[in-house]
Amino acid sequence: MDEIKSAMLERISRNEEAVKNHERRIQIQEEKNEATSRMTVIVEMLVEQNKEREQRQKEQDEKQNAQMDKFSTTLENMNTNLTNLNSGYNDLSQRVGNIENGKWDWNKFFKQAIPSVLIGLMLAALTYYFGLK
DSSP states (O other), X not given: OXXXXXXXXXXXXXXXXXXXXXXXXXXXXXXXXXXXXHHHHHHHHHHHHHHHHHHHHHHHHHHHHXXXXXXXXXXXHHHHHXXXXXXXXHHHHHHHHHHHTTOOOHHHXXXXXXXXXXXXXXXXXXXXHHTOO
16 A cells, blocks of 8 residues: 555656646746737737828828929929020020121011001090090
8 A cells, every 4th residue: 555655646746746847837828928918019009100100101202292293393484484585585686686787677677666656656646636645
């Protein structure tokens, strides 16, 4: 009977040791589960923050693109205006050069100017005649 008792005590001792090992493993696993739960919450928060940041960035990019489109239009208009200004300057320079060199087309000038002057004089006379002031 002592042998049975001693075998039982040995088995109980081994089982208690195994239970202690299992309890420690369970405790470690519970700590890992808690850490995993915290990490899950943190990752979810980071994902939400990233979504919000991406949305803000998208809105900012759209605003910036609209501003750049307006700026591009402004630059294109400035380019057109400068091109027209250069063309007008070249015409004026050529006309001044022609006047300085005596190549002015007086016939063309009088054909354009005389009708305008006559119409203006006629309107002034009619205004005076009818007493319109």
